[in-house]
Amino acid sequence: MTRAFIGCACVTAIATLLAGPPSVQAQQGEPIKIGAVVALTGPGAGLGQPERNGMLLAEKVINEKGGIKGRPIKILIEDDGSKPDNAKSKAERLIFDEKVLVLLGPSLTASTGAVSAITNAEGMAELACTGLGPKIELTYKTLYHLLPPQVLNARAMLEYTTKVLKAKKLGVLHDTGYGQVVMNSLNGLTGEYGVEFVSVEKFEVGATDTSAQAAKVRAADPEVLFIIATSPVPFRNAREVRITQPIVSAIGSSSYDYVRGMGEYADDIVFPEFVVGEDPAPHQTDFVKRYQQEYNALPKNYEAAGWDAVHIAAKAIETAGPNATRAEIAKAMRGSYSGTLASYNFAADDMTGIELSSYVYSKLVKGRFTRLPFAAK
Amino acid sequence: MTITLLLQSILAGLTNGFVYGLIGLGIAIVFRGARIINAMQGDFALLGSVVAYVSLTRFHLPMLPAFLVGVIAGGVLGFLVERFLIRPTEERAGTEDSYLLVTLGGAFAASAAVLLYFGRDSYVLSGVGGDSSINVFDAAIRVHAVWLIIISSLVVTGLKLFYSYTRLGQAMLAASIDVNGSLTIGINVPLMRTLTFVAGGLMGGLAGVLVAPLINIHYEMGLLLTLKGFAAAILGGLTSPLGAVFGGVTLGLVESLAVVAVSSGYKDVIAMAILILIMIVMPQGLLGRRGRRGG
Numbered sequence: 001m002t003r004a005f006i007g008c009a010c011v012t013a014i015a016t017l018l019a020g021p022p023s024v025q026a027q028q029g030e031p032i033k034i035g036a037v038v039a040l041t042g043p044g045a046g047l048g049q050p051e052r053n054g055m056l057l058a059e060k061v062i063n064e065k066g067g068i069k070g071r072p073i074k075i076l077i078e079d080d081g082s083k084p085d086n087a088k089s090k091a092e093r094l095i096f097d098e099k100v101l102v103l104l105g106p107s108l109t110a111s112t113g114a115v116s117a118i119t120n121a122e123g124m125a126e127l128a129c130t131g132l133g134p135k136i137e138l139t140y141k142t143l144y145h146l147l148p149p150q151v152l153n154a155r156a157m158l159e160y161t162t163k164v165l166k167a168k169k170l171g172v173l174h175d176t177g178y179g180q181v182v183m184n185s186l187n188g189l190t191g192e193y194g195v196e197f198v199s200v201e202k203f204e205v206g207a208t209d210t211s212a213q214a215a216k217v218r219a220a221d222p223e224v225l226f227i228i229a230t231s232p233v234p235f236r237n238a239r240e241v242r243i244t245q246p247i248v249s250a251i252g253s254s255s256y257d258y259v260r261g262m263g264e265y266a267d268d269i270v271f272p273e274f275v276v277g278e279d280p281a282p283h284q285t286d287f288v289k290r291y292q293q294e295y296n297a298l299p300k301n302y303e304a305a306g307w308d309a310v311h312i313a314a315k316a317i318e319t320a321g322p323n324a325t326r327a328e329i330a331k332a333m334r335g336s337y338s339g340t341l342a343s344y345n346f347a348a349d350d351m352t353g354i355e356l357s358s359y360v361y362s363k364l365v366k367g368r369f370t371r372l373p374f375a376a377k
Numbered sequence: 378m379t380i381t382l383l384l385q386s387i388l389a390g391l392t393n394g395f396v397y398g399l400i401g402l403g404i405a406i407v408f409r410g411a412r413i414i415n416a417m418q419g420d421f422a423l424l425g426s427v428v429a430y431v432s433l434t435r436f437h438l439p440m441l442p443a444f445l446v447g448v449i450a451g452g453v454l455g456f457l458v459e460r461f462l463i464r465p466t467e468e469r470a471g472t473e474d475s476y477l478l479v480t481l482g483g484a485f486a487a488s489a490a491v492l493l494y495f496g497r498d499s500y501v502l503s504g505v506g507g508d509s510s511i512n513v514f515d516a517a518i519r520v521h522a523v524w525l526i527i528i529s530s531l532v533v534t535g536l537k538l539f540y541s542y543t544r545l546g547q548a549m550l551a552a553s554i555d556v557n558g559s560l561t562i563g564i565n566v567p568l569m570r571t572l573t574f575v576a577g578g579l580m581g582g583l584a585g586v587l588v589a590p591l592i593n594i595h596y597e598m599g600l601l602l603t604l605k606g607f608a609a610a611i612l613g614g615l616t617s618p619l620g621a622v623f624g625g626v627t628l629g630l631v632e633s634l635a636v637v638a639v640s641s642g643y644k645d646v647i648a649m650a651i652l653i654l655i656m657i658v659m660p661q662g663l664l665g666r667r668g669r670r671g672g
Contacts, residue, residue: 045497201641208396208592208601211389212633213641215516219382232499232593240510241385242517261499261593264508 031074032067032322034313035094036104037115038129038306042082043205046230046255047302048107051129052077054306055104057294062310068318075310076100080111087111091118101329102127102313104306109133109181116143124326125316125333127309129302132350142330144312145352146305146341153250154185156272156359158193159376161224161248169198171222171245173213173238177205178252179228186226198222203234210234214241224248227269232261239265246270251301259367266367272376274341275304276362279371287340301341308339378637384516386637387630392522394629395529396591399584400606401613401621402533403577409540409616410553410573414473416480417458419603420487421581425451426589426598427491428582430502440503448582455578458483459571484600492596504590525587529622532583536618549573612652614662623663628652 036055039048055075063072076098080087087106094100095118103119103126106112112128113136119126120140132138132149148156161167174183183200190196199220201213214237217225225243227234228250235258238247247269254271277298280288287307291299299307316333317324324332336353337344345353356376362369400418407415429447432438438446462479471479506520540546552559552569559566584602592598606625613624628648635647655663 049497201636203641204645206597206601208598209389209393211392212386212636212644215382215385215389216637216641218385219379236593240508240517240519241389242510242515257498261501263501 029067029071031072032317033098033100034073034075034102034104034310034317035091035098035100036075036077036309037080037087037090037094037111038077038105039082039107039111040077040079043230044082044108044111046257047129048079048082048105050300050302051105051107051306051309053295054291054299054303054308055310057291057303058307058310058314060294061290062314068314068322071322073310073314073317075104080106082108082111084108084110084114088114088118091115095119095122095124101317101326102333104309104313105129107302112143113137116140119143122326123330125313125330127312127333129305129309132352138349138351142327143351144333144344144346145350146309146312146339146344147251147301148342148352148354148358149185149350150181151185151188152354152356153252153272154182154189156356156376157182157226157248157250158186158189158195159356159359160270160272160361160374161226162193162195163376164374165224165246165248167223168195169221169223170195170226171217171220171224172197172200172226172228173210173217173234174200174202174226174228175205175207175230175234176202178230178250182228182250182252203229205230207231207233210237211241214238214243218243226250227253229253230258232258232263235262235269236265248272254300254362254369256298256300259364259369262367264367266364269364270372271362271364271369272359273362274301274358274360275299276360276369276371278369281360281371283338284340304339304341308337308341308344312337312339312344381515382637384514386633388513388516388518388522390630390633391526391626392518392591392629393632394609394626395522395526395622396584396588396602396625397605397609397628398613398622398625399525399529399580399587400602401609401625402529402536402606402618403580403584404603404606404610405613405615405618405621406536406580407573407577408610409618410549410576411463411570412473412553413463413476414480414607414615415458415574415577416477416603417454417483417487417599418577418581418606419601420484420599421451421454421578422585422588422602423487423491423594423596423599424454425582425585426502426594427495427500427585429586429589430500430594433503440505444586447586448579451582451585452575452579455574455576455581456571458578459574463570463574464567484603488596488599491599495596497596499593499595502586502589502594519591521587521590525591528583528587532580533619533622540618545572549576608652612655612662614664617662617664620662620664627655627663 059075078090109130112130126143131147199217203210225247251273254273259266320328320332342354342358361372361374403418425447428450429443432443432446504521505524510517510519548564549569552566609625610621613620632648635644
């Protein structure tokens with residue numbers, strides 16, 4: 001008996017040693033599935049691809065640390081091609097076939113609208129990589145947003161313009177897509193900030209030339225020019241027609257792709273955003289460093305949004321328990337979270353809770369983003 | 378409206394107009410020589426600009442040889458399109474719709490190929506004179522844009538002389554007008570068609586290297602340019618290379634003047650309304666030939 005007992009103990013000890021460290025052993029459990037619908041192709045790919053990179057990095061880091069209570073997470077990513085109907089069908093597959101616990105994305109407002117009707121009906125959490133969209137979204141109690149509403153982006157632009165540049169007469173060049181949405185918000189804030197738009201010119205999304213519009217804005221002689229577009233073209237055209245005033249843009253234009261497209265005109269442009277990879281805030285340093293090691297590139301805002309999305313989902317699942325229902329996980333998410341991109345409060349009315357204080361201001365200096373000392377309050 | 382603003386809008390309109398006209402020129406060459414509407418013309422430009430960009434940045438060729446390589450690449454693509462898309466369609470008794478569809482398919486494929494190999498980023502192709510510009514009474518026009526206008530004008534003149542005074546040019550025209558008659562007098566009609574597409578491709582490549590420094594190279598550039606070029610060619614007269622450039626300039630000027638005189642929000646409405654009016658009054662285009670009436 002004693003010899004048998006000693007023999008069993010030896011076998012157990014040897015087996016334990018051979019099995020490896022506890023975290024590896026613990027990840028033998030079934031993966032926890034988290035779904036993601038992002039725009040990897042189409043016009044929204046400039047948002048979706050960085051979001052995907054951030055999500056995959058977060059998945060890797062979380063699993064390296066042992067997953068959620070010993071179980072690894074698995075992010076199932078689908079491409080909606082920047083189309084709402086595709087987003088809906090991909091979301092349905094993830095929700096009903098793959099039975100994911102949380103849905104991340106989409107990348108575009110129209111796609112979020114299509115998907116959130118489903119997640120709302122299922123009572124499951126959706127972490128959209130968009131700001132608050134149409135008013136109906138306020139009725140969806142499990143839809144959370146990782147990016148600020150456009151009115152906050154507009155405020156952030158006006159904060160810098162009025163408090164640092166001390167400008168009152170503003171010119172605007174904007175596209176009819178993203179630019180129009182931000183412009184609508186800007187129009188509602190003119191009284192509060194005491195500014196006047198002396199010239200507002202628009203152009204279609206994907207326009208190859210905006211010189212005529214830029215010339216018209218120049219003729220109005222504004223003190224500062226707002227350019228709000230998902231393209232480098234208006235930034236080039238503005239300088240080509242000799243607009244020398246400072247340019248303030250929006251987060252949607254803050255992209256290394258656009259900076260490359262601006263050529264030598266990527267200079268003296270201010271962006272209210274959240275992540276300046278070249279000079280990250282202290283709480284962003286770890287993320288920036290890991291991202292650089294993984295992808296050999298600097299991250300920006302949408303990468304950080306993807307990273308935060310996975311971490312927020314993982315935390316909610318951990319709080320509610322991996323075997324919790326989707327509704328319980330959604331409920332666990334409804335609170336405050338200090339992310340890499342921003343500080344969130346998903347219990348707030350706009351289901352985002354981002355405040356002006358989360359913004360970081362950057363300035364393009366000869367093609368390189370530099371962090372400005374200004375902080376909006 | 379100030380004089381400076383008016384001048385700036387005219388300069389912007391001329392620049393854009395010649396961009397549209399260059400693409401329209403290629404469409405007109407192909408239609409004139411083969412009676413086919415080539416939906417890939419903008420993609421000839423895309424390929425030309427991509428090859429020029431790669432030659433400049435990866436192989437470090439000087440600007441002129443890199444641009445020449447881009448132009449030749451357009452010609453090679455034109456040859457391949459005729460050989461592998463147009464000729465098989467013709468052998469299967471393709472109709473006008475078939476040619477349009479097959480070139481449209483080719484356009485989507487070309488765009489997807491650029492997306493696959495170069496990604497969705499925009500690339501900046503250096504232009505003549507870099508980003509420097511010329512001051513015209515406080516209005517600005519890029520040095521490269523001036524060269525674009527000059528070269529386009531020379532090309533149009535050269536084409537006019539080619540089709541009017543050279544045996545090859547006249548043979549290409551004859552082969553498109555009357556196939557049987559051309560065969561009877563010994564013209565190699567299949568060769569003329571191939572040369573037509575090569576000429577269209579060369580023109581597309583030239584358009585690409587001249588236009589890309591102004592608008593950035595992007596995988597969606599091809600189809601966008603084809604649409605504008607098509608409008609220019611239709612407006613100017615589909616069989617007239619000079620007409621295509623004239624149509625392009627008209628379109629560019631109407632667009633930019635609509636922005637400064639009325640509103641940027643109504644630019645497309647005004648421009649298209651004027652163009653529709655022109656087409657109603659002159660359905661053959663501004664410089665196209667009238668159809669024969671009666672017997």
